[in-house]
Amino acid sequence: MKEVKLYDTTLRDGAQTEGISYSVSDKVRIAEKLDHLGIHFIEGGWPGSNPKDMSFFKAARRMKLKNATVVAFGSTRRANTAVAKDVNVRGLLEAGTKIVTIFGKSWDLHVKDVFKVPLEENLKMIGDTVAYLKSKGKTVFYDAEHFFDGYKSNPEYAVKTLFAATDAGAECVILCDTNGGTITSEFIEIVKEVGAKLNCSLGVHCHNDCDMAVANSVAAVEAGCVHVQGTFNGYGERCGNADLVSVIGNLKLKLGIDCITDNKLKELTETSRYIAEISNVKQRENQPFVGNTAFAHKAGVHINAIMKNPITYEHADPHLVGNRRRFLVSELMGKSSILLKAEALELDLTKEAPKTKKILKLLQKLEHEGYHFEAAEGSFELLLKRAFKKYKRFFELEGFKVVTEHRGGKLVSEATIKVKVNKVEEHTAAEGDGPVNALDNALRKALLEFYPTLAEMHLSDFKVRVLEEKVGTAAKVRVLIQSQDAKDSWWTIGVSENIIEASWNALVDSVEYKLLKDRKS
């Protein structure tokens, strides 16, 4: 079977995403996760471009990787500079990696307009740098920046730049579609033409500006490339890089190429979410293979067919990539999906029962008010269980008050709360980092002596969205709260014109979800 190596550049190209900024420890955690998944090469950064990247390479030397090799990235020497004295090249050696990737120019326009050096000198810059790094014992990968644009502009010169690298001993030459402007048909043609001329391993590096980065990467493998560069979740400047997640899914499930093992493939979804979490970016809901909706079904006819045979509306088994099938809760979904949900919760609901119709009505009413249970399965479970009177509320609210005061440059938030548990009244107060936090603290304080396991849970995420203002209705706020304990995490929802009330509703659900869960186990 054909061997293909995966080269991840999340830590370098991915860090160019607007809004992403990795600390050294973020980078270490991501590298360890990529290694665990079985990625072959991890590009750690550009030592010399900034001090953070150099710190990562220092930290990398202490990492115990099982599968991956860390790679340092940098440019060819500058024009008219002795390679041994070039600051960038020295940075590459200092990084102390076995493999280095250097990029050079393949596009005559770049050589003339940006470098402003003769075309011949550019070839020497490439050759000198590869040869020097080889002489220092490094394995050298050569990134041919803007190769496709270069080839379209001046094919002869573009190919010469590749020979400059291979003649000097580059192990693998990577054709980069740096601007992401090449469509698949043209892309395949160029890869084939170049492959016929060169006698060395070829790789690709695609950007997504035409929305074709994954298609181009996979087509390149079919056309003979054995090394694919990309980033997790497609992070990267502008429209991003080729998403390695999709590349892996396609290579494994569509081309049968064993780039990672079947067992590791089952960790693809978790790895994608973990990296999104560290990157502090929400995972794209509809991300192929691993997104939250990648195997989610909303249309009634689809759900019916899936229940007969999943391949009717799924191109692959979600379990193979560690994802799961979901049936969405929605006003359009009809009864069969509610029945499925109820079944999973061991609630006895039948298609004809008047209760089913009543729950459907209630759901429609709440969705109309701005609730979205798709994003808050915790609250949805509670709603069903309440409809079935499966539990008695754990407490009653008598009243609360939250004050945030700015005085003398300092800000203080304080909440007072009065609740009743089994006829025992509890009146207490707490401070917090903000009004919601103060309310959360006061609520737990009031309930803790009755329900000690609440000490195990904490709020892990908090999202607020102002709903679209419609004529005649004041703007509503939707609050989503994620809570977790050592075992699980769950989302709950609250909607109101008042953010405090919306938060309160979501908080109460999060606490009830925890208490109900503990009672069962």
Added chain:
Amino acid sequence: MKEVKLYDTTLRDGAQTEGISYSVSDKVRIAEKLDHLGIHFIEGGWPGSNPKDMSFFKAARRMKLKNATVVAFGSTRRANTAVAKDVNVRGLLEAGTKIVTIFGKSWDLHVKDVFKVPLEENLKMIGDTVAYLKSKGKTVFYDAEHFFDGYKSNPEYAVKTLFAATDAGAECVILCDTNGGTITSEFIEIVKEVGAKLNCSLGVHCHNDCDMAVANSVAAVEAGCVHVQGTFNGYGERCGNADLVSVIGNLKLKLGIDCITDNKLKELTETSRYIAEISNVKQRENQPFVGNTAFAHKAGVHINAIMKNPITYEHADPHLVGNRRRFLVSELMGKSSILLKAEALELDLTKEAPKTKKILKLLQKLEHEGYHFEAAEGSFELLLKRAFKKYKRFFELEGFKVVTEHRGGKLVSEATIKVKVNKVEEHTAAEGDGPVNALDNALRKALLEFYPTLAEMHLSDFKVRVLEEKVGTAAKVRVLIQSQDAKDSWWTIGVSENIIEASWNALVDSVEYKLLKDRKS
């Protein structure tokens, strides 16, 4: 030049997206916008599947469209049912459109496992339905559902289903990759094989489960298809449909196919954002061609090259699609981007000035605290102008207090505020839908008599994010506020451990931005 027709199914397939739910008036607004852009066909829904869709077709008859034709969508008749009596087919006629699209099964597995009818009967269901609708004066498009899976399973039968439609008079046959599981090489091969056998117009309908929907759609056009179906922003079930935005960008700019005019192409970005807004979904930041970061540059070397010649790092001119180039504010960006920003604001900043270094330091400090100016250009402008002492603060805060109280089932938020404007003290109070709204109201009330133009602006979006909790630091909250008046909209930011304080900082910036803007104009 080759003619390609664009067929939008945002209102039908796009509405299958998790979280999207269109009202009839939403649908009308989207249809008008698509017509304005020059889309040829607008699939309005499936009359008979739900009452909302039928209401849309009623409303559509009153719409005055200039370019587009509205199309009704439905399935072939049921098995063993007379076509004239089939409820679904009758719904299609009731919709009253000139064109109808019907979908039928091409995959033998579906016919056997889901329909549970003989393969022959399925062919009749297709033929009967097309012929009947033709006899009623309709133009019929035929969607061959699961065509690619069908062709892979039983090519002979799959092609027979197409002939069933064309023999009965279908105007165009659309090959659907319903499960989105076909990779580009296989896709092209099948389209070519089928095209050679059929003597009628071919279209495609792709889903994005392999991350290749756009590449497949464009490749299909190169292979002879003349009709492309997709949704705006790639909305749709699971991983979504082919994004018509990217399809249009590629057809126009890469293949030179005049599917919409050059002038309309300049409205592509605005159309994508408008539809995202109505769909109540945030536009994907890195969406090709039209996303906020599609032409955004962060790396210093890229910014330098772009300043010499934009095509060095842009595959197309952003103005052609109505988008714009952006240079990002970030700790990595270095001085040259700050200089560019300052220049745009007509601030006199030079590379060597100590002030430049000072501003860079301040930015790094704030980013470390959790500020992200990339998402809040309003606050960034104010920061630069403050550093240049370009304006005197418009007011001083003496103190505020916000109370939210729950008593007897009702929730009330009230803010009191004391500010000083030109040594005049103003102490006032206001209620609001929540604490931030109350604070906003109180602030405006206090300032309105000094600055009457504040009456023109309002808060249009409000986002809250809990920043990643790091060891030893309490969780911080980042608040982004979007404000607008009749002319502009602007984002401002606040960060604090207290959501009220973070909101306050963002509110103050939003007011100052407005006042400064008005003073200039």
